[in-house]
Amino acid sequence: MKRILSLITVTLLVASAAKAQPAKRRVVTPEKTEQAAKPANGTDRASLMFPTTASMPEDVVWKRDIYRQLDLTKDKNAPMYYPVEPMGRQVNLFTYLFRLILTGRINAYTYKLDGNESFDEKDKLAVKDLLERYGIYYEESGGKLTVADSDVPSAEATRYYLKESIYMDQRTGTFTTKVTALCPILMRGADEFSSDATPYPLFWVKYDDIAPWLAKLPMMASNLNNVTNMTADDFFAMNRYEGQIYKTNNMQGKVLQNYCETDSDMVAEQTRIEKQISDFEKNVWGNGFLPDTTKKDSLDAEMQADEKKPSRGLLFGRNKHKSEGTSTASARSTASAAAKKEKGEASASTAPRVSARRQRR
16 A cells, blocks of 8 residues: 555656756757848847837828938037047947948949939949949958958048928927938048139938938037037937038929029028028917017907906996996086086176175074
8 A cells, every 4th residue: 555655756756857947048040040030021120129210101281291311520420420430339420331331231322413312222322332433442251241340430520411300290290300311521632722622412312211221320419528428319309400402393394403593582581491491490480470560469469459458357246236326427417517617707707796694693
């Protein structure tokens, strides 16, 4: 009997131990690991690790596309240009984008002669063609292209073309300015004999493609505070840049130089476009298109109208009767004063009347 009990106990212990063992792990091959590391759409994990702002909806009720030219020698745009050469982990925007394109993490698209960007598959720019077209020295080994830091023309990339979309989102009731595309420009040709440099637009990049990577690029935002407390994505999301308008999306596809004959005409047209945008934003929340002399806050206008109206207390209750009585009494006193005046004038023309008063004894 004891043997039977001991056998049953051993059997139960073995069964419980078997259930406690973890399931056999799935064997993952290196090929499957690489496939799992890539998202289904073929993009890099940076878009998942560093999420950025939501993209612009396609069915917005109002949108205006503006093209600006950014001069990196200005103070507001200087964070995109310095340091000119990499200093440890600090690199400027062009070097960062150039490395991403060289390693195939983001795509570059051909800059066309009309200046319009196209992000179609047929307009993708081959990296080798880019390097050879602009004389950038590179080395090729085993199908892999490498460019030394000293050969990256970051010092010549002193300008950018930037496209921004200003739109009204009816779902959230917000008025937003969002950067949609960037194009670095090389300024070449300036020497001791000529001070005018020739611009060479390199390529277009879609901002939504580079935004996750820009969220990893620290940027110094002030000369007074040397802490890199913002990223390149923050810089563009907060519209910290400054640039002049050189083109807008219009039905004729004209740039400002096509119909602005002089520099003063160009400045006037840029000012007019900026004012149109600001006026529309004001008109969304109030009467922004009215002339300056008639611009009044609606609340102030209502308050001024209420001041002109009679008080509510004079129309209801005792105050009404009191006001009526007061007005009647004032009318009577006025008539009485007029009568006395007439009577006094008449008495002055005749002899004075003498009366005798009886005295009490």
